[in-house]
Amino acid sequence: MAWSNNAFYIIFLGQILLTSWYFPRQILGRMQQVLDTYPPSTYPKLYPRPIEEYKIAQWKFRMVNRVVLGLGFVILFAVMFLIDHSTFADDGYISEMFPAAYGMIQFLPLMALELSEFSQMKLMRKANASTVRKAELTRRGFFDLVSPLLFVVTLAFFAGALLFDLYVHNFEFRWGHDTMERAVVLTLTNLMLVGVGTFTLFTRTRDPHQSAADRARKVSASLTSLLYCSIALSVFFVTAAADDMYDIDFLDAILMSVYFQAVVWMSLGYLLRNIRIEDIDFDVYKSDVAVT
Numbered sequence: 201m202a203w204s205n206n207a208f209y210i211i212f213l214g215q216i217l218l219t220s221w222y223f224p225r226q227i228l229g230r231m232q233q234v235l236d237t238y239p240p241s242t243y244p245k246l247y248p249r250p251i252e253e254y255k256i257a258q259w260k261f262r263m264v265n266r267v268v269l270g271l272g273f274v275i276l277f278a279v280m281f282l283i284d285h286s287t288f289a290d291d292g293y294i295s296e297m298f299p300a301a302y303g304m305i306q307f308l309p310l311m312a313l314e315l316s317e318f319s320q321m322k323l324m325r326k327a328n329a330s331t332v333r334k335a336e337l338t339r340r341g342f343f344d345l346v347s348p349l350l351f352v353v354t355l356a357f358f359a360g361a362l363l364f365d366l367y368v369h370n371f372e373f374r375w376g377h378d379t380m381e382r383a384v385v386l387t388l389t390n391l392m393l394v395g396v397g398t399f400t401l402f403t404r405t406r407d408p409h410q411s412a413a414d415r416a417r418k419v420s421a422s423l424t425s426l427l428y429c430s431i432a433l434s435v436f437f438v439t440a441a442a443d444d445m446y447d448i449d450f451l452d453a454i455l456m457s458v459y460f461q462a463v464v465w466m467s468l469g470y471l472l473r474n475i476r477i478e479d480i481d482f483d484v485y486k487s488d489v490a491v492t
Contacts, residue, residue, distance in 0.1 A: 204450040208294050208457065209280055215299060215457045216272035219306040219464050224265040226472055227313070231258050238482050245409050246485040248323035257316065264309045275302055293450045299457035306460075310468065321406035328408040342401060345420040346427065354427045357434035358390060365441040378444065386437050393426050400426075409484040421474040428466035432459065 235254065240247040247254065279298055343351070362383055366372075369379045400422045405415055436459045443449060 204454065205294055208453045209276065211454055211457045211461075212272075212276055212279075212299055215303065215306075215461050216269065216276065218461055219303070220265050220269040220272055223464065223468055223472070224261065224309070228258060228262055230472075230477055233477055237477075238485065243482055243485040244487050245324070245327075246482070248320070248327045261309060261313060264312075268306055268309065271305065272302060294453040296452040296456035299453055299460060303457075303460035306464075318406070321408075325406075325408045342423070345401070345416065346423045350424065350427050354430050354434075357431045358386070361386060361434040361437045361441075364438050368441045368445045379441075382437055382440060386433065389433060390430055393430055397423050397426050411481045411484055414480055417479070418475055421471050424474075425467045425470040428470060429463055432462040432466055435459075435462075 231254075234246075235251075238246060240251050275298060279294060365379045365382055373379055373383075400419055407415075410418075436455065439448075439451075439455050443452065
């Protein structure tokens with residue numbers, strides 16, 4: 201179907217720009233805002249490394265995302281003009297391999313940035329020579345940080361995805377069947393999200409100076425984004441089951457691209473929208489402030 205191919209080109213262009221241009225641009229802007237507004241001369245605890253290393257890290261993140269951005273346009277051009285679609289998909293349609301493989305590549309710079317944050321916090325703890333500590337007297341529970349309604353909705357989508365898959369296949373549930381395989385993948389992926397959420401909720405504060413309010417806000421945003429990702433995953437698995445019933449193979453590549461964009465928007469996008477630099481207490485990073 202020519203219209204589905206044309207729709208894919210537009211949607212895949214959105215995937216390229218959203219994950220490898222728009223969000224990296226937002227992140228780099230926040231980095232520069234912190235450097236300009238909270239310099240090491242006034243906020244020395246925020247910079248366990250020389251300031252030049254942070255500028256180099258910014259440059260590397262920008263360059264890597266530009267390379268990935270360029271790769272996306274190469275893939276789009278190849279799919280549009282150079283590739284015989286039937287070579288890559290038995291049904292003759294554009295394969296979901298393209299948005300899936302490229303989406304994984306797009307996540308690599310973001311994963312590297314997350315790992316660099318772990319290194320940053322480790323150095324901050326090592327450089328923290330203060331013996332003064334402050335702690336929250338009341339520990340926040342899961343539902344103090346996450347909407348109970350959103351949690352129930354997430355469970356409902358998970359159960360709905362499993363039940364819909366069973367319904368599509370006449371409740372046939374045996375090893376090796378598509379329903380069983382999808383149920384296992386969906387369950388294991390959600391268990392992984394539970395593991396990440398548990399680590400986020402109960403692990404000790406990585407930033408030795410972060411205020412209790414800032415930590416609670418960050419943990420709340422992280423847990424909420426995980427729930428949204430779980431919902432997006434359930435919806436994607438519903439479309440996979442619907443493919444078996446309604447023969448919508450021509451939408452596979454489109455749905456895969458939409459799924460990746462939804463995950464990025466609901467995870468990284470949610471965090472950026474809800475953890476604003478203006479709301480963070482940077483006074484804790486001044487040299488004359490006790491460690492939180």
